[in-house]
Amino acid sequence: MTQQDGKHTLIRARWLVGFQDGEHRLIEDGVVVVQGDRIVHVGKEWEGEPDETIDARDCLAIPGLISTHAHVAAQVTDRLVLDGGRRDFMRSGFLNCAPRKLLGGPSLGSYEDADASIAYAFASLLRHGVTTIVEAGNTGDVGDIMLQHMGACGARLYYSPAFVTGEYFVDSDGRLVVHRDEQLGFDGLERAIRFIEDHDGEFGDRYRGILNPDEFYLSTPELRRRTREAADRLGVGITMHFCEQLFEFHETVRLAGRTPVQVLADEGFLAPDVLLGHCIYIAGHPMVAYPWEGDLELIAGAGATVAHAPLALARRGVFLSTFDRYQRAGVNIGIGTDSYPYDVIAEMRMASLAGKLIGMDNEAAKARDVFNAATLGGAKALGRDDLGRLAPGAKADIVLVNFDNVAIGPVWDPIRSLVMCASGNDVRTVLVGGKIVVDQGRVLFADEHELLRKAQISCETVWKEFPGTHWIGRPLADVFPPALRPWQAAPTVLS
Numbered sequence: 001m002t003q004q005d006g007k008h009t010l011i012r013a014r015w016l017v018g019f020q021d022g023e024h025r026l027i028e029d030g031v032v033v034v035q036g037d038r039i040v041h042v043g044k045e046w047e048g049e050p051d052e053t054i055d056a057r058d059c060l061a062i063p064g065l066i067s068t069h070a071h072v073a074a075q076v077t078d079r080l081v082l083d084g085g086r087r088d089f090m091r092s093g094f095l096n097c098a099p100r101k102l103l104g105g106p107s108l109g110s111y112e113d114a115d116a117s118i119a120y121a122f123a124s125l126l127r128h129g130v131t132t133i134v135e136a137g138n139t140g141d142v143g144d145i146m147l148q149h150m151g152a153c154g155a156r157l158y159y160s161p162a163f164v165t166g167e168y169f170v171d172s173d174g175r176l177v178v179h180r181d182e183q184l185g186f187d188g189l190e191r192a193i194r195f196i197e198d199h200d201g202e203f204g205d206r207y208r209g210i211l212n213p214d215e216f217y218l219s220t221p222e223l224r225r226r227t228r229e230a231a232d233r234l235g236v237g238i239t240m241h242f243c244e245q246l247f248e249f250h251e252t253v254r255l256a257g258r259t260p261v262q263v264l265a266d267e268g269f270l271a272p273d274v275l276l277g278h279c280i281y282i283a284g285h286p287m288v289a290y291p292w293e294g295d296l297e298l299i300a301g302a303g304a305t306v307a308h309a310p311l312a313l314a315r316r317g318v319f320l321s322t323f324d325r326y327q328r329a330g331v332n333i334g335i336g337t338d339s340y341p342y343d344v345i346a347e348m349r350m351a352s353l354a355g356k357l358i359g360m361d362n363e364a365a366k367a368r369d370v371f372n373a374a375t376l377g378g379a380k381a382l383g384r385d386d387l388g389r390l391a392p393g394a395k396a397d398i399v400l401v402n403f404d405n406v407a408i409g410p411v412w413d414p415i416r417s418l419v420m421c422a423s424g425n426d427v428r429t430v431l432v433g434g435k436i437v438v439d440q441g442r443v444l445f446a447d448e449h450e451l452l453r454k455a456q457i458s459c460e461t462v463w464k465e466f467p468g469t470h471w472i473g474r475p476l477a478d479v480f481p482p483a484l485r486p487w488q489a490a491p492t493v494l495s
């Protein structure tokens with residue numbers, strides 16, 4: 001169903017999160033009215049006569065969720081790293097799989113079917129209620145595939161091909177080495193600029209550009225200067241992985257005499273349009289052994305945003321310290337889904353629980369705060385006052401969560417229930433710009449079983465190639481042992 005201009009669609013929900021006086025407010029038995037791609041009314045009732053009505057009287061209606069850091073791919077390598085990984089990588093995830101065997105040698109990811117991988121990822125994000133996606137860094141030549149599937153699936157996307165001034169590889173002794181090549185970054189930046197100039201605003205403005213110098217660690221001052229300049233000229237934001245690695249913090253302090261945050265602040269790089277992916281290892285974090293604080297104040301002072309994706313980091317025993325400390329310092333926080341699963345609701349739960357655990361404070365990282373991060377925080381990071389909220393004039397990006405639901409149970413406060421009991425699987429309906437893109441928990445742009453089948457084949461093809469990309473050819477199951485040993489067929493016993 002496509003929302004026609006002029007027609008009014010009314011959604012009647014058991015609970016509805018409306019936006020009033022600068023904050024989310026809860027409406028019990030509320031309505032939201034959509035005309036074209038925008039919301040025209042939110043409240044208890046509507047005087048007008050709707051052309052159609054969506055009955056969501058057993059649902060919670062919330063704004064479309066924003067993933068400020070999502071890797072749009074099937075995560076063929078990240079799915080391997082759980083409960084282990086090389087100790088010399090200091091709990092990094094992707095370094096266990098992504099680097100090539102020798103400089104210019106084969107990389108595991110190169111065997112992936114990008115089309116199957118990306119189509120699956122968009123479907124999974126939408127199914128979990130994510131309506132706006134910031135692609136966190138794909139340096140591959142997949143721009144056309146990204147646009148093709150985002151166009152078809154109906155989501156909003158911020159993306160351009162990521163660029164770096166270096167490349168990791170594993171040498172013949174198994175050591176992780178970085179090959180630096182600044183020109184590679186300059187060329188990549190030019191490619192990204194052209195991509196944005198060619199496509200910004202396409203698909204009814206659902207696609208927008210963002211520059212992505214993938215990793216702070218693999219960037220140089222000159223690349224960052226050119227990126228900042230290009231972002232200002234194009235009027236787009238910047239995102240990159242930042243302080244996700246422990247060695248990134250220490251190496252910067254040792255070589256620059258300043259923390260990574262201080263370096264960015266001194267360069268004039270930090271600004272309200274900068275989205276820092278992860279931003280874990282900064283001054284004052286207990287694992288960096290660098291107690292001289294001030295980093296958070298610099299980030300907050302510049303108005304930059306931290307994209308907090310707690311689940312992927314929790315898998316490695318790594319944590320933000322802490323959600324409340326960042327918030328108290330005035331740092332804008334968005335929620336990201338990183339690699340897998342693409343479930344912002346699960347990320348909100350993790351952010352809240354980790355915030356309480358790490359802060360040793362049950363009053364920290366409240367349901368309200370993580371919900372704000374996944375909606376208003378993301379919108380602020382993207383400079384959008386028409387996303388992340390249900391208000392007249394905002395884009396009609398709406399998620400209906402099924403609350404007639406044994407998994408969720410009796411409800412006193414639907415936002416606390418959403419954060420503590422719900423999951424992306426409870427999302428029933430998703431609208432982006434007034435158009436229904438998920439109905440009855442299924443994406444409408446493709447056959448989910450077919451998407452899944454192709455993604456599985458793509459991943460299995462890659463996993464088969466694992467020994468050829470490992471520095472001494474070890475089999476996959478040796479490097480990342482499965483949780484359970486395989487069943488051994490019993491010998492036939494003749495009676």
Ligand SMILES: [Zn+2]
Nearest residue numbers: 136241277338
């Ligand atoms: Zn990432």
